[in-house]
Amino acid sequence: MPGSSLNGSQRIGLIALSVFLADQLTKFVVLRLLDLHDERVVIEGFFKFVHWGNTGAAWSLFRHNNGALALVSAVAMVALWFFRRHFEAHRFLGQVALGLLFGGINGNLLDRVLPSRQHVIDFLYFYVTPRGDGEIGFPAFNLADSAICTGVGLLILLSWQAEPRPEPRSTAKAK
Secondary structure (H helix, E strand, O other): OOOOOOOHHHHHHHHHHHHHHHHHHHHHHHHHHOOOOOEEEEEOOOEEEEEEEEOOOHHHOOOOOHHHHHHHHHHHHHHHHHHHHHHHHHHHHHHHHHHHHHHHHHHHHHHHHOOOOOOEEEEEEEEEOHHHOOOEEOOOEOHHHHHHHHHHHHHHHHHHOOOOOOOOOOOOOOO
């Protein structure tokens, strides 16, 4: 394709592949550096690098439903693919959002279905320790989760935008 730009599906695919590969590379690093349930403090009282397994959805909702969530993920990808045309009016940002979603969903889906994992690998954990009394933390997450949240956020913003109106047809008056 020398001299030509990517079409929408190619752009979505390239972004999805980039997100997927980055997600899997970071999870590979986690698997090499930490055993399951291990933690390493990076910034005391703020950030830990962890290896936590999540068999649920966001915030561990629906925990221990890995197979059902894998099926929901696959169905969501198919639905997104069929409804992607709705975001064509927003061209570039809509394609970026869909690429982020496809890459993130596939990254977590692979974690769920690989026999060696059977859970999503979460490794970024932000927290605070008020007055030294335990931790108050945001649920651990990964790059795929970040891509999914960013993609959903973009789609929500795009859905709030007014649809471009077609140019009115000029009507010629007869003499």
